[in-house]
Amino acid sequence: MTSGWARLRRLAPAAAVLAAMAIVTASAEIPLNERRSGYADLGRETKAMQDDDTANPGMLAVLDGETLWSAKAGSAGRSCADCHGDARASMKGVSARYPAFDAASGRPVNIEQRINLCREERQQAKPLAYESRDMLALSAFVGLQSRGQPIAPPDDARLEPFRDAGRETYNRRQGQLNLACGHCHDDNRGQRLAGIVIPQAHPTGYPLYRLEWQSVGSLQRRLRNCLIGMRAEHYAYGAPEYVELETYLMWRARGMPMETPAVRP
Amino acid sequence: MKFMLTALLANVLVMTAAPAQEALQRYEVVGDAIPSSLTGVPGDAERGRAIVLKRENTCLLCHSGPFPDERFQGDLSPNLAGAGARWSEGQLRLRLVDASRLNPATIMPSYYRVDGLTRVGATWRGKPILTAEQIEDAVAYLTTLRQ
Numbered sequence: 001m002t003s004g005w006a007r008l009r010r011l012a013p014a015a016a017v018l019a020a021m022a023i024v025t026a027s028a029e030i031p032l033n034e035r036r037s038g039y040a041d042l043g044r045e046t047k048a049m050q051d052d053d054t055a056n057p058g059m060l061a062v063l064d065g066e067t068l069w070s071a072k073a074g075s076a077g078r079s080c081a082d083c084h085g086d087a088r089a090s091m092k093g094v095s096a097r098y099p100a101f102d103a104a105s106g107r108p109v110n111i112e113q114r115i116n117l118c119r120e121e122r123q124q125a126k127p128l129a130y131e132s133r134d135m136l137a138l139s140a141f142v143g144l145q146s147r148g149q150p151i152a153p154p155d156d157a158r159l160e161p162f163r164d165a166g167r168e169t170y171n172r173r174q175g176q177l178n179l180a181c182g183h184c185h186d187d188n189r190g191q192r193l194a195g196i197v198i199p200q201a202h203p204t205g206y207p208l209y210r211l212e213w214q215s216v217g218s219l220q221r222r223l224r225n226c227l228i229g230m231r232a233e234h235y236a237y238g239a240p241e242y243v244e245l246e247t248y249l250m251w252r253a254r255g256m257p258m259e260t261p262a263v264r265p
Numbered sequence: 266m267k268f269m270l271t272a273l274l275a276n277v278l279v280m281t282a283a284p285a286q287e288a289l290q291r292y293e294v295v296g297d298a299i300p301s302s303l304t305g306v307p308g309d310a311e312r313g314r315a316i317v318l319k320r321e322n323t324c325l326l327c328h329s330g331p332f333p334d335e336r337f338q339g340d341l342s343p344n345l346a347g348a349g350a351r352w353s354e355g356q357l358r359l360r361l362v363d364a365s366r367l368n369p370a371t372i373m374p375s376y377y378r379v380d381g382l383t384r385v386g387a388t389w390r391g392k393p394i395l396t397a398e399q400i401e402d403a404v405a406y407l408t409t410l411r412q
Contacts, residue, residue, distance in 0.1 A: 175386060193326050193339050231385060
């Protein structure tokens with residue numbers, strides 16, 4: 001099952017970013033009561049797959065994550081559980097409030113980066129690579145503990161400039177097609193792009209299982225797909241621009257329930 | 266000097282461009298139209314139909330049209346049926362070349378423009394979405410969509 005939008009993708013080799021004029025377009029933000037998750041547009045079968053933990057392929061990543069949670073790692077020889085105990089209690093609602101401000105780096109960190117901070121500083125282990133099986137497993141397991149919880153971005157003034165930067169990126173035309181995220185996800189939400197209903201781009205379900213990927217992937221992987229569809233330069237995983245976009249998208253989806261691990265076409 | 270620069274550029278292009286890269290043809294906008302063919306010759310409507318339908322050329326992301334066999338069509342913009350009755354050939358040409366000159370807020374990409382774009386991916390950088398010849402073929406096809 002591949003989508004028309006995605007079939008347009010071609011591999012774009014990484015290259016230097018063009019310093020170019022930024023054209024900011026004004027898209028109207030979606031009124032809070034008109035927001036809907038991408039889940040609402042799923043076909044019956046895909047919905048059923050997400051709803052049933054025994055059929056949801058994302059649950060395999062969650063199970064892997066649960067194993068990793070109690071596995072000792074790094075030269076500190078400690079597991080996540082050694083410090084955090086039962087994730088059902090200690091990690092409840094945590095993913096729903098990331099990205100959060102990290103005082104040490106003076107920037108927001110997303111949940112994957114937060115997990116890696118514990119890997120490096122608490123376990124004295126090597127950081128896990130973005131999109132690696134272990135990182136997706138741990139972030140899916142931590143994410144599951146927020147399933148059903150409302151997205152609750154921290155009320156933290158230090159996040160504001162980063163959220164604003166994310167909003168600006170979201171509304172900036174870019175790429176050869178010269179489109180902004182908001183042209184599709186705000187102005188044309190619910191319309192059909194080559195036959196595919198354009199969702200509102202809410203980050204409620206990540207990491208999630210995407211049928212087209214036939215694997216679990218992070219929100220940044222999804223953003224990369226859209227950037228390539230726009231024929232724009234994508235960013236390296238973990239780049240500040242992605243975290244800023246995530247910060248804005250989570251704020252835009254504030255109050256919406258988390259679905260991790262969701263299923264999408 | 267000018268000659269050297271051209272030679273240098275030609276070299277760079279040979280080295281970096283996968284499909285041969287063409288310099289953009291100059292064109293003259295008169296009112297809301299480009300009256301003359303970009304290539305100096307009329308396009309081929311049959312080839313133009315294939316260009317409009319081809320997925321990589323992106324038209325059907327946003328548009329639908331009189332294409333009963335195409336499963337994946339968009340509805341972000343007017344149906345292309347009747348475009349040839351609503352618009353002159355010159356108007357259709359400007360619409361494809363640079364729709365933003367007709368409506369700066371449009372979401373329709375400029376198919377024959379390389380400047381004023383931001384963060385274009387390396388694969389596509391410096392190239393128009395369609396060549397002058399493809400634009401002419403597509404225009405020739407669109408003018409046949411009379412109803």
